[in-house]
Amino acid sequence: MSQSAKDLVRGLYESDFFNDSSVLKKFLHQDAELYWNASTGFSKMTYDDLADMSSEMGKSFISLRCSISHLISEDDKVSARLTYYIKTVENPDEEVGIIHFMAIWELKDGLLYRGYQISQPSDDDPQNNDAHIRIKS
Template sequence: MNVTDIVLNFYKTDALTNHHAIVALLHDDLEVTWYSTEGYLHFNKEELIDYTIKLEKAYSKSRYDITHVLHDKNQVALRYTHYVSPIDNPEQELILAHFMGIWEIKDQKLYKAYVMSQR
């Protein structure tokens, strides 16, 4: 599997609302650096899985509208919008945020991520 497929597979598995689907995709030494509208966030593998579990409780479903994908060697850059449906109103779809991210792949797994988001 090439690096672009590895990253896109992460998003196709409904990454941030299905922790069971992403565990196998994450490198044991995963590091995520995220600058969000809420401030600076930093996750290792366990912390990202815990964060995903919290999102699963808040949203019934989510989807990603990926508009740009670029890759160079072991890195993939994406631009996308993340849509979610709240648990209390599953028919409603909201924009969670607009994202720009760069993923680094190591050993065929997601190793490092640098993410920025804006609501």
């Protein structure tokens, strides 16, 4: 039984990919591309680039928790709004918000194939806290 488009996106962002980049195979097409607009600029990333980045993240983070506030699908496309919270090697007792994402993913062959993602650093503004707007998806 194949996963729904929503399940794939939720599974990718909530997975333990930062500890084991092989987890990406369950969610990403081998020819996947991510077009990422970040505060540092634009990046086009391939599957291998994402696997390499995941491995590097695992060296700094003890935990990475995803909070998805919106998850909307139509046909073979899914949009998500989420925030990541981390615990670092340097500060293992405190979880802090690190980044907000908006993403759109297209599927191919039952896997995430092409992603368009925008991110910006997290902040402490209570209006930006997704807990008060979290929806069931």
